[in-house]
Amino acid sequence: MNDKRLDSLKVAEASEAYGTPLRISRIKLVNYKFFYGEFELLVDGENLLVYGENGSGKSSIYKALELLTREKIENLAEDSRNIFNETGEIEIEFGFTNGTEFTITEDTEELPDYVDFLKGLSVFRPMLDYKKLLKVHYSEKPGNKEINLYGMFRQLLKDYPIDNETVLSDIKDLNKYFDELKKVVDGQLLANVNHLMHSYFDNDIRIDSFDYKVIIDDETGGAEPVINMIIDFKENQIKNYHSFLNEARLSALAVSIYFASIKRLIGGLEQESIKLLVLDDLLISLDMSNRLKLLNILKEEFTDFQIFFFTHDKELFELYKNKMDWKKFELYLDDSEDIHKPILKSGKSEIERAKEYFAKKDYDCCALLLRKGFEKILKSYLTPREQLDKNCNDLDLASLVGRTITKSSGENKSILGKLNSDRKHILNPLSHNDNRPVYSEELKQAMTDLAKLKKLLK
Template identity: 30%
Template sequence: MKLHELHINDFKFFSQVEGDSPLLKIDGNHLLVYGENGSGKSTIYWALYTLLECSFKKSDDEVRKYFKKTGDESLVNIHATGTNNTYVKTILKDALGNPKTYRVSRKSSDMSIRANTDIRESNMASDFINYRVLFKLHSSKHSNKNNLWNWFLEEVFPYVKKSSDPCLIEFEALKEGPTKFLDLNGNQLFPTASLQDAPSDEEKIFYRNYRDYKQKWVTWHFWLETFLTNITTRANDLINHDFKYNFKIGLNIIKKFPTFQATDDKIKWTDPEIIISITEYEGIQNPAIKKPHTFLNEAKWSAIGLSLRFAILETRLYTADLKILVIDDMILSLDMCNRDVLLDIILNNYVNDYQIILLTHDRFFYELAKSKIAQNGIANWKYLEMFEDSSGTFPKPLIIEKTNQISKVWQLYHGKEFSMAANCLRKATEKLCNAYLSRQERINVNYSVKNLHEMLEAFRTKGMANGLNQNNLIKLIEYKNRILNPSSHYDIETPLFETELKRAIETIEALSIEANINV
């Protein structure tokens, strides 16, 4: 099944919407979103993450805390009154168009999301990766140890399952220690190894609590060692073949069984350490690199983080109603070379197994992704752009589907974003001129590229000769100074500017249709 509609109501930056009105119609496509800072782009990430993650919550209150107006963990829109029903809803459809709807909110009727088998399976099969993955990893470069435990704990393990449950559920249970028992005097005690030789059979029987706990501790850490071995193998493959770096890493754990006395209130727990090492560098086996995190530059350190994260993604070999890969602003810590590799990895490895939702605030990366998608001939992508709509009482997202430049201009215009609409119209005009004029017609006699005014003059001359609408060609030059010149936007709030902008859009749209050019 594929995600077709995403409904978000009074959740984070998204305010109240009309009843049953989908905020995003994805229609089963992959989704590429450009969103300027403050546009609410990341709300898409957190809405999907919250809906899927709530399937593993142990109580209704653990779900409701996200959808109540008050509380430190509230995700309700700050402008919501508290009487509105904050919710996230998805509509999935199979190949035949048969729908399935999932919804999460504070309502009792939506608590069925907890323990919902289909949503749990979708959560296990999907993955969410954002900028914090690399940000937290780069923070570890300032430490004095090669220990990546905290990075794994915060940015990796929350997304990793052991058998059918998140791996941290069992880990947190282990930190509580073995199950206590009542001794013959009625005291609650931790079972210890000494119970094996206890004088009474009544107490000796509780040795099994200690034995079972130790076995669970050993089993969990064996699972961790196996998991690290598996992802290291795949990560090294990505480092060498995709990022083209000539080094390999190793991950080893240092573990210590907790200590406790029978009468202790709590056990003395020590988190394991995950030690990173360089096992091969430029063809040299086991080089004497004591501190890989300071020896490697940021580009290589980023390559390690991405390779490990994608290696972990490939361990999630689950079938489910929904398999989505949501990536939000992963490029913040990446140089240009690694940005290119990141796109190649996503487009080459995951578009067939996952429905991709790629979010970015970087315009260049957005255009680069569009170009690569087109070059690779990958079908079923939808392109959206998001801006902050400040025309109302409080800001809200303005979402524009990027079909062509003129469509974007109209959506900005109707959203009262006149300055952005005028700037976008200028780009549409430049695109029209570039497509209509030959290369020779776009350059001056001294081989310099013509500016917009010169190109419009050439467009008018050629258009007149080819029989394009003369009236529109004359207006085009007039609108260049009054609308298409950014310095003319000082009176942007006046009704006159709004009217002239509308006429300019209509004129350029009419010329593009007449010239049979899609702008």
């Protein structure tokens, strides 16, 4: 153990402060996977939304967070060292809002006791990507009529506590294992999955039951445990659901199963644990309507979790960034030199950027960004259909304002009226070639009103 790790032991007593929600405050990567040299991401205990173009390091940050969910950290150097740095030390450093610092190096084998608040992560495993979702509806064996979910449940619930000394994966007798698994799956977990499906995604779909059995594998001749899921669709039982439901519904079903499992597992922990939820390119097969429904799940079902959301979909990033409170970053690839590096851009809102230009007395740019931000806020409030005229053409800003005013009342309506006046007399003229005088106080008030409207309409 090097000196840096010894220093971090001095703040061990801070890990006992469970009175306030514990969060990650920063992540520092040194010579780890994509990142050559040092790279630091300041999270400040907030939720994190990251857009990253392909090859910009997004997946490396996801993998670094995944290290916290392992019971043992082994062979870090084998596939983790940046290819351009053959000798430099690999470090993954985490800072937490309770003051604790934890550094993973090539010598680290397991989580030390002073970060015991991380140990629950290996039980409820909060890492989820589209590959895991596929396990719910994709069969690796061609020609299979039914999906075998045994492997998924075996891995997902392997550390579910049966008693003080036993977890599910400790049970070696298959009959006894199935008996215990049924108690976990067929009770509250099944009810929670159906709750998520009905409350957020689709009232027509319900998991009716799970069928547990052992069959003889035709290729090996050995016994194969099988768990099949039986779906109820509009009061009709469907066994081959993966060939009947469309991809969006299958993804919604998979999301509901994993989210319900995470909530079930964390509810069984005996000690306090940091609550993380790390999602990577989760919504590839979900349409826009279901993407917004998933956002509602995050806001309503995971309010006490720190959420890390990674995506390579710029449209999704733009959709999500103003609909939830989180730090926003964009990652781009700088391949101008032999050693590729990331370009980290803070995902500031138009209002935040407008304030910067206002401070520089660049009022034209300030007004242009406020006008753009005003339009974006209105579009986030109106449905896609409400943003179109009777001929299905996009509404201009004036028409968007009018339609939003029609839907609004009280303070919302009052602020919209003021901003509509600002649009005509300040924002529009400053966004075009216009020589009328600039009234900085009115521009400043427009920024205040727009920030207030954003909160009210959210």
